[in-house]
Every structure is written in C-alpha cells, then in structure tokens.
Amino acid sequence: MAPGIVEHEPIVNGSDSSPRESEAESRPKLYANVDQDQLQKKTSQFLFNYGTKFIPDIVCGAKGLYVYTAKGHKVLDWTSGQMSCLLGHGHPEIVKTITDHAANLDHLFSGMVSPPVVSLGERLCSLLPDGLDKAFFLSTGGESNEAAIKLAKVYTGKFEIVAVNGSWHGVTAQALSAQYHYGRKGQGPLMPGMHMLPAPNAYRSIFRKPDGSYDWETELDYGWSLIDQASCGSLAAVIVECIQSSAGIHVLPTGYLKALKKHCERRGMLLIVDEAQTGVGRCGDTMAIIHEGVTPDILTLSKTLGNGLPLSAVVTSTEIEKVCVERDYCFYTTHVNDPLPAAVGNKVLEIVVRDNLVEHSRSMGKILHEGLRRLQSRYGCIGDVRGRGLMAGVEIVTDRETKAPGIELASSIAERAYELGVWANLSSHGSFGGVFRIAPPITVTEEQIQEGLGVLEQAFASSPGSIPLY
Structure with missing residues (x-):
C-alpha cells in the first residue's frame, strides 16, 4: 500500500473476501485441466501476431462478468470481452438461443429469408427513430461500416468521405481509410478522397474560449474549412x-452531432453514425443517437448487438434503399442475414427491453462514474474521468498541470489491477495515451461495480507514481 492509505476509507470494504473465493465451484469446466506453459509455447510457435501483444495468461473460461485463467485466476471483466458481451458471458437465454438454432436453423443461402432475420429487422427498426426503417445484417463492425460507406457513395454518386481523428471503424479497405488512429501503415495508398476532422478531445484540444472552456464549434468549423479547400x-x-472509444473514450460535446449533420446537409452529404460500442443501452440510452436527438442517414451497429457473436447491422431509410436498389447496390456476402446470429441479436434486444437494462445501465453508470471521480480526488495521476452510462475513460498523466501522458505508469497500474482481479482495457498506443477503457456488461450489479472500484483503489494505492493526494 502507498503511504497514507490507512487514513482513507476504501471505496469498498472487504475486497479480499469478495465472491472470487466462494464461487470457485461455478468456474467453467470446459478447459479445466490445460497446461498453461505448454499453450504459451504453442502460442509463440503457431499463432500469428495480427497487431496486438497477447496477455501472458491463457483464458480457459468466461461466465457472467468474470473470466478465468488456466492457473485459476478469476478476473472481473470490465471490458465485456472486446466491448461486446453486453449481457455478460454465457447468458443462459443466449446460450439456449444459440443451441436451438445451431441444431435447427444455423446458416442459409444468402438469398433466403428466415424468421429470426425478419424478427430482428422488425424489433431493431421499432426501437429507432423514423427514417431508420430498413436493415440488413452482416458479421463485423468493419464490415457494416464498409457497407455503409459504399451505400453513401452509391446513393450520392460522390466518393469523398470525412471521418474524425482518433476514430476506429474497422480494417477493411474503406473503413480503414476512414480510420485516423492505427493500422494505416505498410500497405501503400489507401482509398482516395478521405478527409479528417479534428478529434473532439475536450481534455486536450487547443481550441479554447477566453474562460478556458472547450470551443468545439470553432474547432469543427475550422476543420470543415480545411476539408472544403x-x-x-x-x-x-x-x-x-458518438463516443470515440479507441481514441480514449471521448464523448461528443453536446450539440456536436447536430452541428455535424447541418454541415452535411449544406454540402449534400449523408451522416453515418457508428454505434458499435455505444448502441443497445451501453450508454444509458437505447442508442446514443437518441441521447443526441439526431437521426443519421445510416446507422451501423455491431459488438453489443451480438453479445460477443459476430453480428452487425446497417440501418437506413426506405428512400436510400430505393435509390440504391435502382443503382445496383451490392453487398452480398456469405453470412449476410444468417439466421443463427440474427436470432441472438433478436434475443439481446428482447432482454434489454424486457429487463429495463437501459435504465439499469444509466443508474449503474452513475455509481461507476461517482466512484471513478472519487478515485480522481485521491490520486493525482488521474487527469480526467469521462464517458456516459456504463462506458468510462480514465486518463493517466504524470502531471495534472502539463497533462503529460503517463503511459508507462498506466501500464503498471493496469498490470497491478489485473493481478488483483480486474481487467480494464488500457489504451496504450501513443495516439491516445494511457487511458483505461471501462465498459462492463450492462447486467453488472452495484456490488460488482463496488468490487471493481475497490480493486482499482488497491491498484492505484500500491503502484509507485500514482501521486496520492492524502
């Protein structure tokens, strides 16, 4: 513990006697007897490094809000897998849906229609504003954004695409070209006609009003002036x-999306909103666009919609569909409108609405953010806490005045938190600095939030350089 920790009551008491010991019998048994050391050697021998550093542990189970390693370590999963397991791992109704459809209706010819696809289309569109009336379903978020960009090009007859610095939209050709973050190097020219707006980073932007507050309007207008030229x-x-996740959980300022749509309308452009991570209740609204009061021309969903299964959606208007059909729009894939993942997406939406999980996400999010701000009041290395609902970013700095990024410090805190039993994804790439991205399943309980906050408290207290303020 860092000096002085005994003077402060921890955010949660008794974290050492948390459920992680008493629930040993509930651990998944599927890979209960694997040899971690042997699997680690085989990982180095056979698995290709596709752009990430694998964590040392071999994960052999996932259940509810926890993941389990081969060596028996139980870890609270505060990133919902890859920000996807909205209802937690192994949700019994999702498991039954998968089992039923794997046995009876799994995959079809891409021109065939099945009941779960029709049901998902109806349920999804009924939850969205008018103007988002027609949907089709693909596998990944990158694929849905690829399809959306092509849709916009075919509809408008134009080809230039604008995206935001720090964005992450996928690794297929057009999605990657609209992604100003990571993964662009080493492949020669990307798609022509791609333009970038400044990232709406309220914490670090140089655009400031005389009182020091963030002047996003001037920044946005300036960005458009460069694009027009x-x-x-x-x-x-x-x-x-709506919230730039990979960039470090940056929430669009209030009014930003409405202003962006006006810029689009003045130029005869479409607005595409990518809700891979913010959609389906994650941020305390059914969709983040509802919070913003803006209806885009095209909406893309992925991650949360499939609860960890590869499922994405493209939703647009009847008018855009009509024109694109006339112009021979084609995005015909092997797994378009597959029944099994569609059935899962339909079940996810059913559960979220039936169990009032949007409201639950909002109320649990308040508890999460209050706890994170309390940590910020105790540790000077926390420069900023931001986000909405059950999506939070905690930015680590070495100096609050200069806002110098604390990437190495953040890494040591993240490692310590993992040792103590919480996985909170750390954005460590230089383009976004040391930011914890926290997004637990929206089924999380207050007890589990307090458990995670207590572990983070211990991680900060026992990490040199965390700058205790007491």
Missing part, C-alpha cells in the same frame, strides 16, 4: 462515433 467537390458522407 482540400475537397475536389465530391463529398459523399461523414462517419462518426
């Missing part, structure tokens, strides 16, 4: 996230 006159669409 660079454009060849063929601006087709803007693609944007």
Whole structure:
C-alpha cells in the first residue's frame, strides 16, 4: 500500500473476501485441466501476431462478468470481452438461443429469408427513430461500416468521405481509410478522397474560449474549412462515433452531432453514425443517437448487438434503399442475414427491453462514474474521468498541470489491477495515451461495480507514481 492509505476509507470494504473465493465451484469446466506453459509455447510457435501483444495468461473460461485463467485466476471483466458481451458471458437465454438454432436453423443461402432475420429487422427498426426503417445484417463492425460507406457513395454518386481523428471503424479497405488512429501503415495508398476532422478531445484540444472552456464549434468549423479547400467537390458522407472509444473514450460535446449533420446537409452529404460500442443501452440510452436527438442517414451497429457473436447491422431509410436498389447496390456476402446470429441479436434486444437494462445501465453508470471521480480526488495521476452510462475513460498523466501522458505508469497500474482481479482495457498506443477503457456488461450489479472500484483503489494505492493526494 502507498503511504497514507490507512487514513482513507476504501471505496469498498472487504475486497479480499469478495465472491472470487466462494464461487470457485461455478468456474467453467470446459478447459479445466490445460497446461498453461505448454499453450504459451504453442502460442509463440503457431499463432500469428495480427497487431496486438497477447496477455501472458491463457483464458480457459468466461461466465457472467468474470473470466478465468488456466492457473485459476478469476478476473472481473470490465471490458465485456472486446466491448461486446453486453449481457455478460454465457447468458443462459443466449446460450439456449444459440443451441436451438445451431441444431435447427444455423446458416442459409444468402438469398433466403428466415424468421429470426425478419424478427430482428422488425424489433431493431421499432426501437429507432423514423427514417431508420430498413436493415440488413452482416458479421463485423468493419464490415457494416464498409457497407455503409459504399451505400453513401452509391446513393450520392460522390466518393469523398470525412471521418474524425482518433476514430476506429474497422480494417477493411474503406473503413480503414476512414480510420485516423492505427493500422494505416505498410500497405501503400489507401482509398482516395478521405478527409479528417479534428478529434473532439475536450481534455486536450487547443481550441479554447477566453474562460478556458472547450470551443468545439470553432474547432469543427475550422476543420470543415480545411476539408472544403482540400475537397475536389465530391463529398459523399461523414462517419462518426458518438463516443470515440479507441481514441480514449471521448464523448461528443453536446450539440456536436447536430452541428455535424447541418454541415452535411449544406454540402449534400449523408451522416453515418457508428454505434458499435455505444448502441443497445451501453450508454444509458437505447442508442446514443437518441441521447443526441439526431437521426443519421445510416446507422451501423455491431459488438453489443451480438453479445460477443459476430453480428452487425446497417440501418437506413426506405428512400436510400430505393435509390440504391435502382443503382445496383451490392453487398452480398456469405453470412449476410444468417439466421443463427440474427436470432441472438433478436434475443439481446428482447432482454434489454424486457429487463429495463437501459435504465439499469444509466443508474449503474452513475455509481461507476461517482466512484471513478472519487478515485480522481485521491490520486493525482488521474487527469480526467469521462464517458456516459456504463462506458468510462480514465486518463493517466504524470502531471495534472502539463497533462503529460503517463503511459508507462498506466501500464503498471493496469498490470497491478489485473493481478488483483480486474481487467480494464488500457489504451496504450501513443495516439491516445494511457487511458483505461471501462465498459462492463450492462447486467453488472452495484456490488460488482463496488468490487471493481475497490480493486482499482488497491491498484492505484500500491503502484509507485500514482501521486496520492492524502
């Protein structure tokens, strides 16, 4: 413990006697007897490094809000897998849906229609504002954004696409070209006609009003002035996230999305909103666009919709569909509108609405953010806490005045938190600095939030350089 920790009551008491010991019998048994050392050697021998550093442990089980390693370590999963297991791992109704459809209705010819696909389309569109009336279903978020960008190009007859610095939209050709973050190098020219707006980073932006507050309007207008000068006159669409997750959990300022849509309308462009991580209740609203009061021309969903299964959606208007059909729009894939993942997505939406999980996400989010701000009041290395609902970012710095990024410090805190039993994904790439991305399943209980906060308290207290303020 860091000096002085005894003077402060911890955020949660008794974390050493948390459920992680008493629930040993509930651990998944599927890979209960594997040899971690042997699997680690085989990982180095046979698995390709696709752009990430694998964590040392071999994960052999996932149940509820916890993951289990081969060596018996139980870890609270505060990132819902890859920000996807909205209802937690192994949700019994999801398991039954998968089992039933694997046995009876799994995969079909891409021109066939099945009941779960129709049901998902109806349920999804009924939850969205008017103007988002027609949906089709793919596998990954990158694939849905690829399809959406192509849709915008075919509809407008134009080809230039605008995205936001720090964005992450996928690794397929057009999605990657609209992604100003990571993964762009080493492959030669990307798609032509791609433009970038400044990232709406309220914590670090140089655009400030005289009182020091963030001047996002001037920043946005300035960005568009540069794009107008660079454009060849063929601006087709803007693609944007309501909360930039990979960039470090940056929430669009209030009014930003409405202003962005007006910029699009003035230029005859479409607005595409990517809700891979913010959709389906994650941020305390059914969709983040509802919180913003903006209806985009095209909405993409993924991650949360499939609760960890590969399922994504593209939703647009009847008018856009009509024009694109006339112009021979095609995005025909092997797994388009597959029944099994569609059945899972339909069940996810049913559960979220039936169990009032949007409201639950909102109320649990308040508890989470209050706890994180309390940590910020105790540790000077926490420069900023941001987010909405059950989506939070905690930015680590070495100096609050200069806001110098504390990437190495953040890594040591993250490692300590994992040792103590919490996985909170650390954004460590230089483009976004040391930011914890926290997004537990929206079925999380207050007890589990307090458990995680207590572990984080211990991790900060026992990590040199965390700058205790007491």
